Amino acid sequence: MENQIYPCLWFDGQAQEAAQFYCSIFKNSKITADNQMVVTFELNGKKFMGLNGGAEFKFNEAVSFVIDCETQKEIDHYWKELTSDGGKEGDCGWLKDKFGMSWQIVPTILPKLLSNPEKAKNVMEAYMKMKKFDIKTLENA
Template identity: 40%
Template sequence: MIIKQKLTPNLWFKRNAKEAVEFYVSVFPKSEIIYTSYYPAEGLLDFQKEFAGKELVIYFELWGYVFTAINAGDEFSPTPANSFMVNFNPSREVNASEMLKAMWIKLSDGGTVRMPLQKYDFSELYGWIEDKYGYNWQLILTNPNGEPRPAIIPAFLFTGDKPQTENAIYFYQKVFKNAKLGRIFHYDASQMPGMQNMVMFSDFMLENQWFVAMDGGNMHNFSFTEAVSYNIVCKDQEEIDYYWNALTSEGGKESVCGWCKDKFGISWQINPENIGELLHKPGTWEKLLQMKKIIINELK
């Protein structure tokens, strides 16, 4: 299996990953389930034994963008700090408004409206919805005369008293070698008192993939969780070492099984490109559970 993205969002589901993925594939155009891996029948820790033989990770594509769904327990829950922009471009989709409205209705089933679907200063049609699985989507009718962007873009909302977005963008621009800055707009005092000079909207590219970032100020009581992490596909141990050291620097934190957090609280999984093949070898699963950073030679 070859995944064309260098960076892939991983979504954590509480025992219902298969159901959720089938729902998303029914909602988004040009979507499909790519591949499903399964938990081993043996060698699991006590809290994982209920998953023996069941779905572990499901790779799926939504409108040309690849995600993975992790089928696991109750450890992590998503928050609006991570969301996904869904761009409906009238120059690309003839019936963009109708498509947007139809998707809104489907995602609203059992979900929670965070910003109503209506006209705003920045778009003729926009809405923010949290779906029934807790994941957040921003649906927007884009300006057909603007610089084109892909249909789906991961979005970060940095919360707290201090502005963080610009620091995060420049940090990621240093970490990822193939990176560039897109647009950046700041609040002024008339728009949001107390948030002047914070970032209202920005976008940037990492490894040929666009991301959105903005400051939310102290009006929100949520932050990033491990429910959304970003997998970095690495060709060898040298590349694993590079990303692990860079992302855990300056206050980042190591976790287990190739997971870590950067200093802004965003979670990453740093894996070799053949991790699926390695995990099928006898004894590999047990070794992986003992690791923080993945050491390829110890998994072989």
């Protein structure tokens, strides 16, 4: 059996709250173990650990989670949920949730649009002006 690799997210006493928040947003998600120091959970079947490590370390954009979205409805869902309750919109599909974790909400069609030499420049110019991605605008760029 290969060793499983998964992220450990450092929280300032909010690991359980964060796990519950994330599990409420993603289908096929659950908390698998929980104690005062550590909570393990799965999001869409992928394992995560939340650690109540204290105030010493904070999240930053050096690490982000990418959510590939097939539809505008999916983009809208994740954007709304992850920016709720104090989350912050960023540029070009990026946001920070209320815990400070960075997320990229990306339409799966974007690489195809950017690989089209006739459209790539216009698509890039369009998405550089966006916060939340709009698939129709990108397709029509």
